[in-house]
Amino acid sequence: MKYRRWLLYLVLPIGLFAFGAMHLYGGNDSPNPLSEKQQEMRGKDKSLPVVMVKTAAIGSVSRTMELTGTVTPTRRARIASPGEGPVETCEVQGCMVREGDRVTGGQVLLQIGRNQAAQAQLTAARQALKEQEIELQRVEQLVHGGAIAGSQLDTARSKFENARAQLSRALENHEDYSITAPWAGVVSKVHVAEGDYVTPHATLIEIFDPASLVVEFAVPEARSTDVRTGLPVRVQFDAHPGAILKGNISRVYPQLDERMRTRTVEAVLRDPVELIPGMFARIQVILARIDDAVTVPVEAVQITPNGEKVIFLFQAGKAVKRKVETGIEEAKQIQILKGIQSGDQVIVMGNEKLKDGSPVKAIEGKRS
Template identity: 35%
Template sequence: MPIRRPFVIVVSLIGLALLAGYAWHASRDAGGVPQPDSDVVAPVAVETHAVRALALADDVSAVGSLVSNESVVLRPEVAGRIAAIGFRDGRAVRRGEVLVELDAAVQRAELQQARADLTLAGSNFDRTRDLFARKFVSQSSLDSARAQLEVARAGVALAQARLARMQIRAPFDGVVGIRSVSPGDFVKDGDALVNVEDIATLKVDFRLPEQYLDRVRAGQTLSLVSDALPGERFAATVDAVDPLVDAQGRALRLRARLENPGMRLRPGGFVRVRLILAERGDVVMVPEAALVPAPGNVQFVYRVEEGKAQRVVVGTGVRREAMVEIVDGLQAGDQVVTAGQLKLRDGAPVQVIAGGSAAPAD
């Protein structure tokens, strides 16, 4: 028994060696080449976007209010009873058109009396001047007659002014509002009758932080949108910049002007304003989807070169409509990955596929 155990062990080892050699030769004969390495990585399917250089406007956004170009509330200067109303609510009126007329019977009588006094004073002056020419009256009599004539003329002018105050006219072309009085109402001086608005042109009042003080000026263009007319944009021009900065909010007040064809916009409305401060050309832009955040407030993209993904740290600028300005790291013409980034690593092979078919970024 002690003599045969080493023999069994030796025979077993020889058998294992022969079995291993047979397996190696069998694998070579079956494939002809060594089996592929399991560490080889298959290309990752991604979507890409070509980096473009675009013209970009530096701008700032704010909220504003629409204001009538001209606005007034008509009020009588004297008390009286309304005799007639010469307009319909919400209709356009012309400058000088009589809108409200007060009972002016007393004022017309005063004007008639003043004209009669003027006629009498004129006749008296002519007679006195004739007598003075023939040396029948003194110089003082002539001067007195001339003064009475001037007083009579002033009386006529005063009566005419009082009569004119009984008619309330439109101070400018515009649209009248909704009246709060009716014919026959007795109104006091200063009572509100109706508002008149010039809305063919509108003003836009808005505020910006004082940090933009040296970047805003009259003549700059802006666009605005209104919730009342979704999907539409309107162009306006900065008309004035208030020289006074609001001490409470440290804000600068600006006023712009825009045409209002069709009078579709109305004063008092809320608008969102985008003021263009400057125009820049050849700004490198990429889709927001291409950016990948990293720890330390760092952002990077994957740039595709020769079929491989290269990790590139980028500096970003302004964002506009799902596009981001790249201030450092890329140039126009580069191809950046916009979908499939989370399956990539630096240097990984990629396969660019048509948009909408790439593997999702998550």
């Protein structure tokens, strides 16, 4: 009996508590307005398309042209032989001239052995001058003695001067066989060795002026009128990885290569860097630059079937379509000439199937 009484005292309070809880939370059929609205909003948020937005900003954009080129000297010389003969000496500072040697203007690079014709010409010219000198002296004596007319003295003097000129030319021909550097530079190629027998006009040595190195590149005909002297360039070399060197166009050739249909252009670098003829170069020509452009990521611009360019803005929870005009595109950014302004939030992801006025849920993307 006592056991039943104790069980009743234990179960009764628990039952009353459970009944009260059911009446309070589940027994009231009237809905909770706040809970219902929250659930409705949650359902709507889940059904809205999610888009990524970025802010249109003021920035710099450049219209560029990407090309490739080569380092080449503008001042170079191919020194040829004036005649035939053996190469007797080929020295720079006492040793055989080789590629890479630096030479000074007027420095003897090699000697070509005098051939029989050149030596015979020089010997004959010297003999002729000596004979005319003797004849001039004889005529002068006869004229002064009154034995012959004075006009014969003029003839003798003319022959003497002619013989002296012939000797001078023979000496020049003889000296031409000493091959000298026309100006200071670096030997780039040696085509002969000591003992070789060369013929007239054969190339002996090539030199270049290292101060004349430029970046040379070819511009396609379709873009040939876009380039002009003074335009800035950015240049990269495989030999200098990671370095972006600045320079300017120094020369634009006046005509196209008729075979390749390209226009040759030269650029000089402002940044100090070691250049070697033949280096491969990647050139970016900056054709135009705008420092106060309204820019957005290129993904923000959509092209409609009729060719119009549009951007969707995020305004008051909706996607608002704007027709735009675009300008320069560079590094995944594009200039907007008309249609939006700086500070507008543009949709850059999830904008493929949007309609004007569609409700959307936006997340902020990082400015690239």
